Amino acid sequence: MSTVAPAVPSYASGTSDVPLLGDTIGDNFDRTVAAFGDREALADCATGKRWTYTELAVDVDAVAFGLLGLGVGKGDRVGIWSPNCAEWTLVQYATAKIGAILVNINPSYRVHELKFVLNQAGIRTLVAAPSFKTSDYAGMIEEVRPECPALEDVILMGHEEWTALASAAVDAERLAEIGRTLTADDPINIQYTSGTTGFPKGATLSHHNILNNGFFVGELCNYTEADRICIPVPFYHCFGMVMGNLAATSHGSCMVIPAPAFDPEATLKAVADERCTSLYGVPTMFIAELSHPKFDDYDLSSLRTGIMAGSPCPVEVMKQVIDRMGMTEVSICYGMTETSPVSTQTRADDSVERRVSTVGRVGPHIEVKIVDPETGLTVPRGVPGEFCTRGYSVMLGYWEQPDKTAEAIDRARWMHTGDLAIMDSDGYLNITGRIKDMVIRGGENIYPREIEEFLYTHPDILDAQVIGVPDERYGEELMVWIRMREGAEPLTAEAVREFATGKLAHYKIPRYVHVVDEFPMTVTGKIRKVEMRAKSVELLGLEDAANIKHA
CATH class of the missing domain: 3.40.50.980 (Rossmann fold)
Structure with a gap:
């Protein structure tokens, strides 16, 4: 009598000989x-x-x-x-x-x-x-x-x-x-993430959360006191203050600030002048550096490693970073503010194929699993589901919002990320989409609801639906579909920008505006943002951007 072997579940835990810092x-x-x-x-x-x-x-x-x-x-x-x-x-x-x-x-x-x-x-x-x-x-x-x-x-x-x-x-x-x-368990940092309910939520992080995350990210980059880390990513993000500063100071490495805000040439100059061994960035930053007309003027031969994270990493860009910038040990990280931030990371000894096409494996002392969003049950490997993570890295909660905390972290302390992912037979992960409609523009997490709430204050707007559309530079760009009040003149992108400038952060202002009579709806009355996105790609001629492969 033959038996069928049970499927391997999409669960992995990060083992390590190096203990957590206390x-x-x-x-x-x-x-x-x-x-x-x-x-x-x-x-x-x-x-x-x-x-x-x-x-x-x-x-x-x-x-x-x-x-x-x-x-x-x-x-x-x-x-x-x-x-x-x-x-x-x-x-x-x-x-x-x-x-x-x-x-x-x-x-x-x-x-x-x-x-x-x-x-x-x-x-x-x-x-x-x-x-x-x-x-x-x-x-x-x-x-x-x-x-x-x-x-x-x-x-x-x-x-x-x-x-x-x-x-x-x-x-x-x-x-x-x-x-x-x-x-070590005291709260030490609050970082605001754009809110799905119109206002940001304050992810509250402890010494233990962020010190260990910075330390272990640095461990997987093989940092020592000889390393010099170029940090053009913002300090107000975990990318800058945790993966940058805390990774450096927990290893005796040097923090290099190339400029107050990202500038591709200033970054290239800092790497060359300061003989940096590591360079950080979201994909848009690396794209800007690689395409800079003076790229070849700077000696980047000191580079060994670095991190690309913050939004989906295009495979071709990753390959150029390895080949043209000499970052042979470059790493891709995946995470979110609420998890300090990194949950998965590629390793220096991973094959180039792994490092350009996945977001790596689970980090040390962390657990990850992929679950069916409907049932909460762990799915077999190779089946997509919601990415969940547990361990030292999960935030204490949202500042003074226990209800929002309970929505994100379940009773077993699993953080539900809202991201869709798939785990292969060797434990490597790919992020395939998002359960909710969060847009990631150049590393900035943007929740459409916040922008929609703001646009509702415009006297001529009856309804507004914000979506992300593919963009070669930023990964995603914002587009708003608008229904006008009766008798009102259709709004242009320029008019929307003028209305929002000075009131919304620049990266939250939609680049594209499409005026419609009705939104596509399901039979139960839910707006079909997936359909809106597909139509928008066609409408704006963004097929090339939509076809860029990401890890």
Whole structure:
């Protein structure tokens, strides 16, 4: 009598001989300083300033004491609103040392988004750049300040208040005493993810979450104190502050900031001048660097590794990064803010085919499974389903939103990502789509509902449905289908942009506008966004972009 072998389930756990770190970010940082004090820790290319680990520790402690002097204590929320700069890094480690919770604020935010985050997180102290490009941060802060009762202190970088904060006298024994009151499981960071209900949710992360994720991402990149990591990705994302800064400081590596915001030539120059061994980016950044007219002018021979993540990675771009940039050990990572962020990663010893066509295998000390979204049961390998992950990396929850937390994390502590994935027989994963209709534009997670809610405030718009359409540069671009009120003139893309500019972050403003009488609907009355997307590809002639292969 023959029997059929049971199918292998889509489940994998990351084994490792290296144990999880059990310390706080401050203790881990101090350990690195003791081991590698004379080695370079931070280079800020825009200002020309650089720090050894010993010098960085002195400045971090001063900022920590400056915050204590303002009355900031354990559990208080300190906001940071700025492009990438050395001050951002100082505040990141200073808040960790005193147990304050750092709240990352997207530099693209405008007034209504800023006010929401300040109030939702109850930010007590805000450190901000006075301005950057077209953003008048100081002006926007003053505009919302009367409506933010928790906000006591605003520290503008480069102004007297920052100088005072950063030059505070340090009592080393008191700092050590505070350190002994902190635990690795304390919340230390809130990062806002675009909200499906119209407003962002604050993913709350602990020392244990982000220190270990940074450390193990760095382990899989084989980082040592000899590595120099070029970080053009934003610090307000996990990509910059965790995979970049914490991966570096947990290995004694050097953090290199090429520019305040992404600039392809500044990035290439930083790699060449600073002899970087690792380079980070979302696919759009690598595309911009590879296509830059001066690409061949820069010596990138120091590069060994790096990370491409943040949105689907085109296979051809990955191959060029290996061949033309010399990043033979480049890694693809997959994750989300709520998981600190990385859940899967390719390894340096994976075949090129694996590294250009999958998002890798489960990370150390993490579990992943693929489940049927309807039943919650684990599907066999080779069958698509929802990607779920569990382990040290799963956030504590959404800040003061237990209901939203319960929707995302089940009773067994599995984080339900909402992404559709497939696991092959060797445990490698591909991301095949999203259960919900989140759009990932150039590494930015955008929830259409938030933009739709905003567009409903336009007097001539009856209904608006936002979708993602394929884009060769950004992976996806935003398009809105609009139904106009009776008698109103059809809106153009320019008119929508004009209405949204200054109110929505630039990356949330739809590039394409299509005015219709009706939306395609199911028999039960649900709008068929899948059909809208297919029609839009045809309408806009985006077939080539739609056919680009991704991992």
